[in-house]
Amino acid sequence: MATVAEDITSITQVESGMMVSRLVARTLCAFTLVLIFMGALVKSHEAGLSVPDWPTTYGYNMFMFPPSEWRANVFYEHTHRLVASLVGIITLFLFCWVALHDRRNSIRWFAFAALAVVALQGVLGGLTVLYLLPAYLSVAHGVLAQSYLLLIVFLARIFSANVAPQWGSVFKPDTERTAHWAIGLTVVVWIQLLLGAIVRHTESGLAIPDFPAMGGQWLPMFDDAMLSRINEWRLDQTLSSNAFLPDVSMEQVAIHAIHRFWALVVLAAYAGLLRKIWKCRPSNLKFKKAALGIGILIAIQIALGAFTITTQRLPLVASLHVLTGAVLLAASWYYALEAIQLPSYFGHEKSRAVLTE
């Protein structure tokens, strides 16, 4: 029979263990975003093969590679690998911590999944180098990064002090429907990031070089005339800037167009969420504000997409476009997780119950 005092000590231990988990998971979210941005810089500078070996770096252990050699494109690829290792190490720490301090089996499995995904992601990154960047591997590497982010955001949410819906005393069906819209938005954004990765790795980023018109038309016809206008422009650019832009195919134009079209689907999903949240009675200011925040992210993201085109894929702009995409994905997912009624086995109550038995 545990005394009341012992119970309180145990609960405090659980809380402080949870605090570390939460801190680590949030740090991991931040580092993952930085890492996604750095990965985007690698692609934007076409630096993916500037270190041609893996897991070594020019034959060195990667941590021993002299900084004097971090020149030109090597800088982007090498620092990407270094920060990736750091994310791997933090994930390993999180897994160990959770395995030792969290009694909830489901959470342990999620922490293990994070570790497995980060390891797989590292190997995938290595394979992109060893197989000389085939598009399908690069796309998989990019999309797995975004999926890993979802997993870490989920863990960060689970480790929050209160996993009950952050809603107050609203009707449950209302919060649930809002959560469904937020999950819908997350799925639609994830698909958009997949499309974005395909655009990037099939060299379709300037397959339609104008915005918001497409190939000189507001209503693109996707005919030979459109294609030859685009390729004329690309030849002009090759001969007037230092970007070597070869002719594109109609497939590349289509890939690019689908990415633009899907942005409208993202907007529609967001409009649906906004409508739902405004209809909620009684209204919840926190959720309204958060929804507006997501709206601002979407606006910034569309502007960055347009700038990526008008600046002819200036590496910094294109990479910020990728980063904002990731932030948008994380934000809509966190929103959904705050609104949703998480299954009770994710709550603290169970760990308390285990301790006080």
Next chain:
Amino acid sequence: MRTSWYRVGVSCVAAVMLSGMQAWAGSVTGTIKFDGQPPALKPLDTTADPVCHSKHKDKSLPNEVLVLGSGQTMANVLVRVTKGAPAKDHPAPTDPVILTQEGCRYAPHVFVIRAGQSLKVLNPDGILHNVHSLPKTNTALNKAMPANLTEMETKFDKVEEPFAFKCDIHPWMQAWCFVTDNPYYSITKEDGLFNIDGLDAGEYEITAWHERLGTKTETVTVKDGEPAKVDFAFAKK
């Protein structure tokens, strides 16, 4: 005495025969020009690597995507026989083709190598480059060339349309490689002239290729003893 007169006689006959054969072998010559307003290309920005930049302090590194001579003649155009080439065996030369990385630039910008012939890549820069070829049929190459590695050898086994070489460390570095199994090709210099020798009388398809302006094809007839002439003009479409 008698033997040496005999030798001179044989030599004379052989000489006459050889010169006669040379008269029969035809050739295709011509000039490649660029039509229209020549573009104002900007020099390449090498500031990303201070070492490369320091090698071009007084003279900037030109963008070689279009190199014109006086009278808008075009350099770096590969002209070759694409149909009708004599179906003989042409063993690959034993000397290697040389590709140099000097001042963070490839030289030559366009080169031809025979299938199976050795390609020697040099690194007089004494800095880190990576040599990355992007063929579709041959095996791609992506090898580090650290500061202390001054040369490296490789080869391509299969005939293939022109593909790029690039350095992923210095993204402005680009060269083009064409793998062939015969000697019926020519690469233009700034004077835009090409000359393909050793062709028998007959009809040939001649193709001119430029890295960004695409290809042009003409059919020519080579007659005994006189060079066939064909000119090509490229334009911004």
